[in-house]
Amino acid sequence: MSENQNPLRLVSAVKLALELDVSRRSIERWMNDPGSEFPRPIKLGRRNFFDRAAVERWLCQRDGGEALKL
Numbered sequence: 001m002s003e004n005q006n007p008l009r010l011v012s013a014v015k016l017a018l019e020l021d022v023s024r025r026s027i028e029r030w031m032n033d034p035g036s037e038f039p040r041p042i043k044l045g046r047r048n049f050f051d052r053a054a055v056e057r058w059l060c061q062r063d064g065g066e067a068l069k070l
Contacts, residue, residue: 010042010049037061 017024030038031048039058041048 009052011052011055013041013048013050016050016055 011019013024013027017027020026027048030036031041037058039050039054041050043049
């Protein structure tokens with residue numbers, strides 16, 4: 001299945017932090033802050049993964065429509 005056909009593109013918390021140029025702790029803070037409305041992680045084993053599309057929507061809302069493309 002190609003990337004365009006996969007509606008759920010997952011990215012690890014570590015990779016997401018690198019792509020957003022923030023610390024892993026920042027990702028954890030956003031996850032634990034109900035006011036941030038950060039997308040809920042998908043747990044696979046002990047690791048957290050995030051749906052890229054949900055994170056992109058969150059960034060767009062947070063930055064007033066100027067989201068980074070992940």
